[in-house]
Amino acid sequence: xxxxxxxxxxxxxxxxxxxxxxxxxxxxxxxxxxxxxxxxxxxxxxxxxxxxxxxxxxxxxxxxxxxxxxxxxxxxxxxxxxxxxxxxxxxxxxxxxxxxxxxxxxxxxxxxxxxxxxxxxxxxxxxxxxxxxxxxxxxxxxxxxxxxxxxxxxxxxxxxxxxxxxxxxxxxxxxxxxxxxxxxxxxxxxxxxxxxxxxxxxxxxxxxxxxxxxxxxxxxxxxxxxxxxxxxxxxxxxxxxxxxxxxxxxxxxxxxxxxxxxxxxxxxx
Numbered sequence: 353x354x355x356x357x358x359x360x361x362x363x364x365x366x367x368x369x370x371x372x373x374x375x376x377x378x379x380x381x382x383x384x385x386x387x388x389x390x391x392x393x394x395x396x397x398x399x400x401x402x403x404x405x406x407x408x409x410x411x412x413x414x415x416x417x418x419x420x421x422x423x424x425x426x427x428x429x430x431x432x433x434x435x436x437x438x439x440x441x442x443x444x445x446x447x448x449x450x451x452x453x454x455x456x457x458x459x460x461x462x463x464x465x466x467x468x469x470x471x472x473x474x475x476x477x478x479x480x481x482x483x484x485x486x487x488x489x490x491x492x493x494x495x496x497x498x499x500x501x502x503x504x505x506x507x508x509x510x511x512x513x514x515x516x517x518x519x520x521x522x523x524x525x526x527x528x529x530x531x532x533x534x535x536x537x538x539x540x541x542x543x544x545x546x547x548x549x550x551x552x553x554x555x556x557x558x559x560x561x562x563x564x565x566x567x568x569x570x571x572x573x574x575x576x577x578x579x580x581x582x583x584x585x586x587x588x589x590x591x592x593x594x595x596x597x598x599x600x601x602x603x604x605x606x607x608x609x610x611x612x613x614x615x616x617x618x619x620x621x
Contacts, residue, residue, distance in 0.1 A: 383466040385560025389431070391459040391472070392565060394611065395422055395452045398573040404453055405518075411577040414522055415584055417531075421517040422452040422572055423501055424604070426459065427482075428475040428547070433467040434555060447478065447494045451501045469556040472566065473549040476604055477513030477536060480543055505536070512536045513544060514604055516575055522585045531588040533575060535600045538592055544601040554613040561617050569611040578603030 395402045397409045402422060409417045426448050429441040440446075441461055448459045482489070498504050503512045516533040537543045556564040576582040580599035582590070590596045 383468065383557060383559040383562070386463050386465050387558050387560060387563045389461045389464045389469075389556060389558055389563065390565045391429075391461070392567045393426075393450045393457045393459070393570050394567060395450075395457065395570045395572060398571060398577075402452060402572060409573070411573055413577060413581055413583055413585075415520050415576075416522070417518055417520045417584075418528070419516070419518040419572065420453075421502070421515055423503060423512075423515040424450050425477050425498070425503060425511060425513050426450060426474050427478060428473075429459070429461060430473040431461075431464065431467070431469045431556075432471045432473065432549075434470050437467070439465055439467070439469075443482070444491055447482070447491060449494075449497045449501050449503055454501060456501070464558050466559045467557075469552070469558065469564075471549055471551045472610070473547060475545060475547045476601070477545040478511045479545050480537065480540060483510060483537065484540070505534075510537050510539060514575070514600070516572070520584045520588070525585050525588075529584075529588055531584045532591070533582075533600060534591045535597050535604070542592070542594060542597065544597055546601050546605045548605045548608055550608055550610050552610045552613055554615070556613050557615045562615055564616070565614040567611045567613070569609050571607045571609075574603050574607035575600060576603070578606050 397419070398411070400409065402419065404422070405418065405420050407418070409419065411417065428443065428446050431439045433439070449456055487495070498511060502515055504510070505512060512534045514533060514535040517531065519528045519530050521528055535544055537545055552566065556566055558564060576584065580603055582596060582600060582603070587596065590600065
């Protein structure tokens with residue numbers, strides 16, 4: 353009679369022990385080695401997919417946009433673990449172009465130390481320290497990529513941190529009119545470099561066998577329709593603007609959030 357109850361209890365205990373062992377295998381203490389971490393930038397507009405030149409989007413300003421270009425620069429990646437320790441990716445290799453039109457929507461960080469990473473910090477644009485190193489101090493591959501993707505005015509004028517273009521109509525602008533939002537720093541006179549830190553809903557686990565993918569949802573609507581309301585009907589072209597450029601920079605920092613994290617064993621997600 354007693355044996356009848358002991359067997360199910362043993363089975364339950366074994367299952368529980370196995371589950372605990374599995375959890376322990378992926379605990380922060382058991383993670384070792386290093387691996388890659390990929391960050392995917394999934395560009396959208398106010399919850400909708402971003403379809404360049406093929407769809408229209410209406411913002412709360414009452415303007416109807418057709419978007420033809422959405423490019424931006426991200427840089428200076430820092431991963432923060434569950435204990436608050438920070439890993440800064442090597443600075444010279446930490447500058448990337450994200451381009452929706454050219455399907456450049458991933459940042460691939462290599463040789464990341466093992467850890468349980470719970471948030472990520474990065475820059476929008478190029479910091480003054482890097483810019484002031486001059487053309488010879490830039491990463492040649494990044495410099496060429498920025499030029500090829502329309503992310504520079506000229507070396508003297510500096511990088512475009514954001515290149516957002518298309519056409520729009522509104523209650524007061526009834527014919528489709530081109531717009532151009534080119535935001536960046538202008539030498540040392542106007543510094544629009546900003547940083548953003550985002551918490552992850554699930555920790556990204558890195559080890560010799562675990563290579564996570566962090567999916568960021570990016571909302572292009574925030575550029576004009578964030579904390580600062582930027583009306584295209586007032587100015588369809590914004591480039592060197594001491595008032596609106598910093599406002600656009602602030603808006604743009606709010607367009608990023610971590611949607612989800614894939615933790616996997618060295619496989620594509």
